[in-house]
Amino acid sequence: MFEAAKADGISLYAHSGYRSYRTQKTMYYNRLKKNNGKDDGVVAVPGSSDHQTGLGIDVINKAGIGKKFTSAFGKTKEGIWLAEHCWDFGFIIRYQKEKEDLTEIIYEPWHLRYVGIQVSEYIRQKNYCLEEFTNEWQQAVFEFEN
Numbered sequence: 001m002f003e004a005a006k007a008d009g010i011s012l013y014a015h016s017g018y019r020s021y022r023t024q025k026t027m028y029y030n031r032l033k034k035n036n037g038k039d040d041g042v043v044a045v046p047g048s049s050d051h052q053t054g055l056g057i058d059v060i061n062k063a064g065i066g067k068k069f070t071s072a073f074g075k076t077k078e079g080i081w082l083a084e085h086c087w088d089f090g091f092i093i094r095y096q097k098e099k100e101d102l103t104e105i106i107y108e109p110w111h112l113r114y115v116g117i118q119v120s121e122y123i124r125q126k127n128y129c130l131e132e133f134t135n136e137w138q139q140a141v142f143e144f145e146n
Contacts, residue, residue: 094129095111
């Protein structure tokens with residue numbers, strides 16, 4: 001994916017991939033402390049982060065190195081390229097703006113989740129988030145078994 005982006009004149013940077021439970025727990029509790037104990041949906045609860053599975057990665061542009069991530073990344077040429085092409089490589093934008101009510105996480109155009117090419121293409125065609133896809137396949141399994 002990074003090579004394809006580069007061929008299109010886009011430079012992407014892997015910021016954060018795998019995180020241990022301990023790291024996620026520290027990040028989560030630091031966020032709670034900063035927000036007077038309120039979970040604002042910015043950092044996933046320990047045990048529920050894509051990063052802990054090894055399937056999640058934060059991808060940013062050069063301008064984002066060392067800075068706080070914001071939804072404005074989605075409007076950059078790098079963010080637009082990711083939204084248009086991540087599917088081709090088996091990734092989805094994990095937390096989409098129009099799906100915040102379902103994911104319970106704020107829009108994160110930099111956060112990708114690997115699901116495989118067939119699933120990413122299906123999710124794109126249906127305009128699903130991972131929760132919608134998961135609900136659909138679980139229902140299909142239930143109906144098949146019954």
